Amino acid sequence: MKFESASLVEMHAFLAVCRTGSMRRAAEQLCVTQAAVSRAVSRLEAHLGHALFDRHAQGVLPNARALDLRQRVEGPVEALERAFGELKQPARERRRSLRLCAVPTLGMRWLMPRLGTFQLQHPGIDIQLLQSRRDEDFRREDVDVWIELKRPGVAWPRDISARYLIGRDITPFCQPNIARRLRTPANLLRETLLYHTNYPANWLMWFGAAGVESSRLKLGDGFDLAGNLIAAAVAGMGVAVIQPCLVERELNAGELVRPFPLEVSTGRGYHVCVRKGKRDSGLPGLFVDWIRREACRS
CATH class of the missing domain: 3.40.190.10 (Periplasmic binding protein-like II)
Structure with missing residues (x-):
């Protein structure tokens, strides 16, 4: 049997956004992060195959399909919560x-x-x-x-x-204006190469996989914390080689870009x-x- 319904996590997020008109206020109501609410709503929209909210600067506005969905599911979802709340009442203190x-x-x-x-x-x-x-x-x-x-x-x-x-793989990241002057991986040898002081060989490893002869390699500033290395790259101090999972926010914000698609495994x-x-x-x-x-x- 194929189930057509969405998950309760997605439905709770959807209904909270409908009630509050805001991803942020919905997150506060559910005691989770705004990103978690946004992802849950996006999954629901992907499941249904169409948008449910019109996004604007002041918040989000449910469209006609969202209003129809809310009318259909809000009562049943609340009934489910009441039912399970009553059944689990004795165990609530045993979190x-x-x-x-x-x-x-x-x-x-x-x-x-x-x-x-x-x-x-x-x-x-x-x-x-x-x-x-x-x-x-x-x-x-x-x-x-x-x-x-x-x-x-x-x-x-x-x-x-x-x-x-x-986090096994590493690849270079830099400001967009730096990336615009990089045509080939060898062009990186002309840039300031930022690195993590615990792993100074990361650049050699990446250049080797890229087929770049790196005998002229000269490292720039070193950092013993990945957060500082990322901040230096965002500030335009040079190009950092680091795991993509650590720069998701900067990539989404456009503060950093990936000049080349090659990722190299460190084995770590x-x-x-x-x-x-x-x-x-x-x-x-x-x-x-x-x-x-x-x-x-x-």
Whole structure:
């Protein structure tokens, strides 16, 4: 049997936007991020095959199709919520918590904009985002799931199950005005090449894959934090080679562009890690499955 209905996550987001006339106010009402509401509405529109809102500077206005959909589904959705609320009433005080530890840069730039979607889908789960530790040894008892960068030559502990998530590949990014003067990858040798001080060989790796003879390679400014490296590229200080997943906001805003499509694997990347035996059960398994789906979509 083929199901034609949209998900409840999408319906709640749609109805909240109808009620408030704003993605931002809908997000506040649902206690999620504005981006999560926007993505849910976009998925619903793609599912139906047509737009539901007219976007303008003051907010969003439901069109005729949206008004018709709201009239049809608002009552049934509210009835479902009441039914499940009554059935789950005794368990409401037993909210579950998931303790998550993520590498700061990926956590702020890639994970945080998506956590609202997880909360929409699993409103009974509280996320505790804990501070990441340098040289994590996975012995902490206060963490259920880690998101860690694989370190070269360092094996994962035997009792840890690690699955690749995102961020293995690197490619150059720069301001649009810099990209306009780049005709071939070799042209990059004339630019200031910004780099992460922990991985100074990234440029050599990328030039090698691009077939560019790089004996004349001279690196520019170095940064020990990826966030500072990205900020330098946005400021026009040069061209940075970095993982695409870390610059989604800058790409969407047009602050950075990708001058060449070539992506090169570093063999590292971010991995989602849990203790063996927890991977496929309970909250850790639920979160791992969700975040890997998000990475695939990304």
